[in-house]
Amino acid sequence: MPVILRYQGFKFFFYSNEGNPLEPAHIHVRSAGKEAKFWLSPAVSLARNDGFDARTIRVLLELTEQNQTLFEDAWHDYFA
Template identity: 35%
Template sequence: MSPTIFREGKYRFFFFSREEERIHVHVVSPDGEAKFRLEPTVALADYVSLNKRQLLRLQKIVEKRKNEIISAWQNHFY
């Protein structure tokens, strides 16, 4: 299961239910995908087919909505 947390433009922000214990978020779009860890700070973990500009934009979105992502994570897993 991979619940969607939110969408922003062409990007879908979600997580996989049984992937790893560290809080993180996946982002997918027609252009590619990325994974960001949220703790201790927001950091890019992996990406495919996205350019630097897209990755910076996504990181800013994740930083801005970090509390929302963490809350969704906690509601789903706890």
């Protein structure tokens, strides 16, 4: 489970085994037992939310957009 970014208690990561066939590029975010998943392309969008409130999702969406290139590069480097 490569962790790409830690920010204010949030851990941005992806799972080493994302399934077969491999899903499109995405990032998971976890904090305090809650987790969300964001698709990275063609545009950042929420794929799943398990416990975060709407305000936190908005913050996480913005952070994911700001770090989209970092996350996509890490994804492609890892799964290449």
